[in-house]
Amino acid sequence: MPETSHPVELSPPDISPYRKGNTGIDYVHSFRAAVPGPHVLVNALTHGNEICGAIAVDFLFRHDLRPLKGTLTLGFANVAAYETFDTANPGASRFVDEDFNRVWTRDDLDGPRQSAELARAREMRAVIEQADYLLDLHSMQTPSKPLMLVHGLEKERRLARRVGYPETVVCGPGHVKGLRMIEYEPFNDTANDKTALLVECGQHWQSGTAAVAIDTALYFLKALGVIEPSFADSHLTVNPPGEQRMLEVTDGVTARTDTFRFVERFTGLEEIPTAGTVIATDGGLEITTPHDDCVLIMPSYRAEAGSRMVRFGRWIG
Ligand SMILES: [Zn+2]
Structure with missing residues (x-):
């Protein structure tokens, strides 16, 4: 199931009106309340092809959302990639030079390496370091x-539970290469309360994905006391799920070859009862589940040696 085979039901919004930010960083706006409170950041377009985030942040702008307390920052990250979005080839705009969500290490940010994504990350890092709470769409x-993806720290699990949506929370490390924005040092430090969440809202271009992005942003801002609950309630499209379910990541599979293939068209959250079940082949190698009741998380159909192809997990709690 190549992602490009999915019809593009969502339209990328025109975000050019938001270019001139008030933070000194293009496409990043901060709004400060008179009442002190946390600095909350809602970020879209870490991946340029993931337009649901742009739709959600555009929604928050268009409703002139202002924080009741603290600071609310709204941002669009990889705008250079997003600007290349082409409905005929929608997967191509994920990034310009490299994945923006793998560069969040001090070594990369402070190092000599150059790329479009590193330049943007270096521009945005000051505001990201100021944020107490981050939602990355x-x-x-x-x-x-x-x-909802978290690295696995207790403070992250706590915030995910407070937000209460979506129903499934995945706890565990992300990728083999680099660090995600939610794993950037300030958020990954257990000595402070800074907390970052990443939500995967659904298929990139499916119409319902945008509603999930807006709902998650509203639940997030409501949980943090940043917006009028009545505003959130009047725009939410779903009720919060009763009981959230948590998945602990137990392992991950990295492709050895570019010919990695799943044996079935898994979409994610399939539960494989028996350890040792073949789920994919990679070159000549069979890939099997490492334990009983193994849940497949975010299978990737972008086969490339060195890439994370799927994560394994186990329901907890
Ligand atoms: Zn993404």
Whole structure:
């Protein structure tokens, strides 16, 4: 199921009116309340092809949302990639030179390496370091149910529970290469309360994905006491799920070859009862589940040696 085979039902909004920010950083706006409170950041377009985030942040702008307390920052990250979005080839705009969501290490940010994404990350890092709470809006290749992803720290699990949406929370490390924005040092430090969440809202271009992005942003801002609950309630399209379910990432599979293939068209959250079940082949190698009741998380159909192809997990709690 190549992602590009999914019809593009969403339209990328025109975000050019938001270019001139009031933070000194293009496409990043901060609004400060008179009442002190946390600095809350809602970020879209870490991946340029994940347009649901742009739709959600555009929605917050168009409703002139202002914080009741503290600071609310709204940002569009990889605008250079987003500007190349082409409905005829919608997967191509994920990034310009490299994945913006792998560069969040001090070594990369302070190092000599240059790329479009590193330049943008260096521009944005000051505001990201100021944020107490970050919601990073993403979408997936497959039409999986939405997932809240956290690195696994207790403060992250706590915030995910407070937000209460979406229903499924995935706890565990992300990728083999580099660090995601939510894993950037200030958020990954257990000595402070800074906390970042990443939501995967659904298939990149499926119409319902945008509603999930807006709902998640509203639940997030409401949980942090940043917006009028009545504003959130009047725009939410879903009720919060009763009980959230948490998945612990137990392992991950990295492709050895460019010919990695799943044996079925998994979309994510399939539960494989028996350890040792073959789920994919990679070159001549069979890829099997490492334990019983193994849940497949975010299968990737972008086969490339060195890339994370799927994560394994186990329901907890
Ligand atoms: Zn993404």
